[in-house]
Amino acid sequence: MSLAHSRAGHEGPARGRPRSEAVERSIIEGVMKLLEDGVPLGDLSIERIARTAGVGKATIYRRWSGKEELFVDVLRAAEPEDPELPGTSMRDDLIVLLESLRQRGLMNRSSAMVHNVYAQMKSSPKLWNAYHATVVDPRRRLGYEVLRRGQQNGELRADVDVELVNDIFVGPMLVRAVMRPESELPEDLAERIVDTLLEGLRPAKP
Amino acid sequence: MSLAHSRAGHEGPARGRPRSEAVERSIIEGVMKLLEDGVPLGDLSIERIARTAGVGKATIYRRWSGKEELFVDVLRAAEPEDPELPGTSMRDDLIVLLESLRQRGLMNRSSAMVHNVYAQMKSSPKLWNAYHATVVDPRRRLGYEVLRRGQQNGELRADVDVELVNDIFVGPMLVRAVMRPESELPEDLAERIVDTLLEGLRPAKP
Numbered sequence: 001m002s003l004a005h006s007r008a009g010h011e012g013p014a015r016g017r018p019r020s021e022a023v024e025r026s027i028i029e030g031v032m033k034l035l036e037d038g039v040p041l042g043d044l045s046i047e048r049i050a051r052t053a054g055v056g057k058a059t060i061y062r063r064w065s066g067k068e069e070l071f072v073d074v075l076r077a078a079e080p081e082d083p084e085l086p087g088t089s090m091r092d093d094l095i096v097l098l099e100s101l102r103q104r105g106l107m108n109r110s111s112a113m114v115h116n117v118y119a120q121m122k123s124s125p126k127l128w129n130a131y132h133a134t135v136v137d138p139r140r141r142l143g144y145e146v147l148r149r150g151q152q153n154g155e156l157r158a159d160v161d162v163e164l165v166n167d168i169f170v171g172p173m174l175v176r177a178v179m180r181p182e183s184e185l186p187e188d189l190a191e192r193i194v195d196t197l198l199e200g201l202r203p204a205k206p
Numbered sequence: 207m208s209l210a211h212s213r214a215g216h217e218g219p220a221r222g223r224p225r226s227e228a229v230e231r232s233i234i235e236g237v238m239k240l241l242e243d244g245v246p247l248g249d250l251s252i253e254r255i256a257r258t259a260g261v262g263k264a265t266i267y268r269r270w271s272g273k274e275e276l277f278v279d280v281l282r283a284a285e286p287e288d289p290e291l292p293g294t295s296m297r298d299d300l301i302v303l304l305e306s307l308r309q310r311g312l313m314n315r316s317s318a319m320v321h322n323v324y325a326q327m328k329s330s331p332k333l334w335n336a337y338h339a340t341v342v343d344p345r346r347r348l349g350y351e352v353l354r355r356g357q358q359n360g361e362l363r364a365d366v367d368v369e370l371v372n373d374i375f376v377g378p379m380l381v382r383a384v385m386r387p388e389s390e391l392p393e394d395l396a397e398r399i400v401d402t403l404l405e406g407l408r409p410a411k412p
Contacts, residue, residue, distance in 0.1 A: 156407055200408065
């Protein structure tokens with residue numbers, strides 16, 4: 001996956017200049033390479049990461065206060081890009097949001113690196129919380145926005161709780177993509193989930 | 207939680223007589239107690255389990271071929287009881303199924319033992335698979351049956367895939383109960399999910 005479009009380095013002026021972005025990128029890619037080679041997260045020292053990336057330890061510590069902060073950026077870089085919402089309708093936006101979760105599930109199956117990082121992250125409450133704060137929560141808020149726009153333009157009932165409805169849309173995809181790694185993720189899954197939900201499950205009245 | 211109604215010992219004649227059930231129960235309860243006291247799964251030897259339960263090692267090996275087989279029964283005993291479906295309607299049955307997942311989530315939050323066993327199980331593919339085969343898969347098949355009955359009696363559209371619809375019903379509850387341990391699990395959640403889904407999300411036509 002390309003890092004060029006990832007969120008690493010998109011932090012604005014605080015993280016700064018292009019030259020420094022390239023250095024960050026090579027450090028993050030170095031960590032990814034080590035993880036892909038099967039080195040467990042716990043065995044990665046700043047020293048080893050510095051050696052792999054061809055930089056000094058100080059260069060790393062200038063950007064991250066420690067290993068865990070660095071790993072959060074690796075996690076973010078390993079995520080699929082944030083989807084661009086077409087904005088044509090709530091339905092279309094929801095399909096794009098669910099499709100990005102499907103891609104996340106596919107990556108988790110095809111990339112040992114993503115799979116390992118994710119599995120190891122779960123056993124570190126600090127990493128898990130940081131991952132949620134920087135990746136999961138913003139996505140959830142994006143979902144709420146899409147649903148509220150749908151309520152405004154008449155695509156979604158106005159009397160439903162958008163937080164519950166968001167879980168109703170993402171739930172079935174997350175169950176398949178994340179909780180049941182052996183389940184199928186067919187290409188039209190996002191569209192089928194969204195359309196089935198919008199249509200409702202009761203038979204049409206005769 | 208009471209073991210009296212759990213599935214442990216409900217295996218039929220193969221596991222046999224009431225006296226033997228009581229022995230099994232005391233062994234399983236012994237393991238639970240050790241886990242509640244914070245002993246990690248990996249540190250539990252058959253010897254220690256035998257000592258805690260006040261039985262000989264041979265008594266354990268007569269019932270389970272090893273630690274992992276015993277742990278699978280501990281996992282099953284720690285699960286909420288299989289719900290009794292009222293059978294009055296698909297809606298009512300689905301609410302009971304979802305409510306049992308909500309109870310599972312509440313237990314996972316309130317019981318350190320359940321939480322620890324579950325967390326440790328995830329890191330053992332063998333235990334994870336056994337848990338799925340003995341607990342999760344039968345529940346999923348029960349969901350399919352409920353949905354098929356709903357298609358037959360006109361409560362559910364006949365043109366939807368029951369496997370997808372099952373994920374649509376359980377997904378939002380699982381996301382809250384299992385994936386986001388900090389999310390709320392209000393008392394009426396099962397009912398709200400089922401009714402919102404049956405009603406459909408599109409505004410009623412004027």
